[in-house]
Amino acid sequence: MSVKPHLKSLKPYPPGKTIEEFKKELSISGKIYKMNSNENPLGPSPKVLNVLRDSLSQINYYPEASYKELKSALAKKWDVLPEQIILGNGSNEIIDFLFKALIDSHEEIIISKPSFLMYEKFAQIYGVKIKTIPLTKKLTHNFNKILKSITKKTKIIFLDHPHNPSGSVLNRESWEEFLEKIPPHVLIVIDEAYGDFIEDPSIPLGIEFLKKGYKVLILRTFSKAFGLAGLRLGYGITFLELSKVLDLVRQPFNINILAYKAGLAVLEDKEYIEKSINLVKEGRKYLTDELKNLGFKVYPSQANFIMVDFGEKVEFLYEQLLKRGFLLRPLKAYGFPKALRISIGLPEENEAFIKNLKDILNVLS
Template identity: 35%
Template sequence: MLDVARLVRPGIGDIEPYVPGLTDDELQKMYGFRRVVKLNANENALGPSPLAIQAIQQELATLHHYPDGASERLRQAIADFHGLSVERVLVGNGSDDIIKLVSETFLEPGDEVVVPHPSFSQYSFGAAIMHASVRRVDLGPDFSYDVEAIADAVTDRTKLVYLCSPNNPTGTILTRAQAEWLLQALPAHVVVIFDFAYNDYSLNPERVVGDEGLFRDERVVALHTFSKLYGLAGLRVGYALANESLLSYVNRVREPFNVNRVAQRAAAAALTDAAHRRASQEHARTSRAFYEAECQALGLRTTPAEGNFILVRTGDGRATTEALMKRGVMVRTGFAGLSEWVRITYGTPEENALCLEALRAVLAARV
């Protein structure tokens, strides 16, 4: 019998594949539900941008053509939106793709990556595939960033530092002052990646944003996605903003045609949909107020979440999640170091009400 383990590159067998949350189809099959309230994947409850849907419909007749290999039209739309040159934009098959590309560009075996903890698991995945080491820096007791601890974790072997703001799964932000202090403190050989997947949901004036001031530091890479605010998670489109020299090297390891034709057109259209963007931001704001008030009434602690989700301490996150699943409500748990917490994505007003009704019943059953 072929011993495949002896053939693969060292370290591959140690990588833990990403485990997504259950789908609504899986839960319906497990328990025989006709309807499931799916609040476990940080998806936009308002759905896709209507302008993106129109663009998709118009593009369907051209599916026999290859996409633009350089995503030129989409990159130009992103550049115009941010007021940057098109050379400072790289597009990927979701921001996961770009994390992998950055890892392949900069990391060698023995290098180090510094990541906040807990945070998005793909940062560590990118390091693992390149056989680099991960140095995790715990967030504070209130899940705030400890930038001094991050700076202290950097060594001569550190190549990348990831900063997710608002952080997934805690929803807490990195402030502009913290970012500026950290950039001053870090040595010149460290590339700093700001993951802004949820940043447009936040209206906090103190949060760090990817503006021209931030990009004056040529080590900065800003990640964005169309999966959250724009509701295009199923199309997988993300992008990076950085100085053109840095991106020119990342582009060398990018596969051609890495973003499909329909996704390119839909994302470009979504950028122009200011009404959908404002509605999504307002939905997050009202949903956050709803969950904070309801959880406070139940005696449950929440984080000061700035994304389209909230972290709720229920005592036993896995037990809570399983009990909610039996009532047709899907939330997320299992994040390292957060065994007492569940993450709840904001749903429609009806879905939010159904989630709280189920949560009350689950808590009451424990008494």
């Protein structure tokens, strides 16, 4: 059996470990604080749990193939046509659709370095050239250098907004100036996996630019604010010409029936969504303030996580916190060997993290 040559150097995506994995590896019997994968600490919506219980007896059937009801609900939320919505098994699958439908192996994509690792992984899988543009000193997308890097072979520019792992964003004026200069053969993908947590009114959402006629595709997910990470449900919003093409490469029944029902249920639970978002905003401020008071550099974030520079103490602090049950995300793979990414938890989890960190620092001093 021969494998495509470009796949031989491909390394798998490094996911955050589960609670069960850590308990087994470290023999931890106490409470585990899962603050490494940017999940919703509230757990799923009660309405979701109810609809899942009612739907379990239907899993011997295929779901309705067009997913008309969920597309209509999302179209109403964003004030677009249902046909402009493309559903995926997580927003990752929408990225896969883009490579299948739009990019030949002699063409290229542009991404920031670092950014969400799956843009690069898909490009490697499909044998597509990758141009990486370093972030600015403020850890934002470098729009000027990205524009200078565009060629006739450039097909897609992937931009996570807020950026992962820094949590950074760019204002409306910067986006407008950037989009005005994009040639017509280039698609801009605005990945808003963390878009629900933006609270600065000067920061735009991609839907604004789509409605102004720019050739963009916005990625959205049910994994964060909507609490459905384990069911894998995401979607894209784009112009009709592109959404029709992407729907052609979509596998039939790509969304399972439980994810479909759960998506509909959580969209109706406005109280849960509001509570999830407010919890993040309050926890983000609390952790940022506390960590700054302890002398650590916290990068401004509009996501449901913060990136913190712990300096030379990073490995020691990571290991000590891990022994106490705190799962955090090291950022060495992203090019930040002295930083950790910390997902916002419940108030009591955030407070426990700060208390334990202070205890460790006191022992050090």
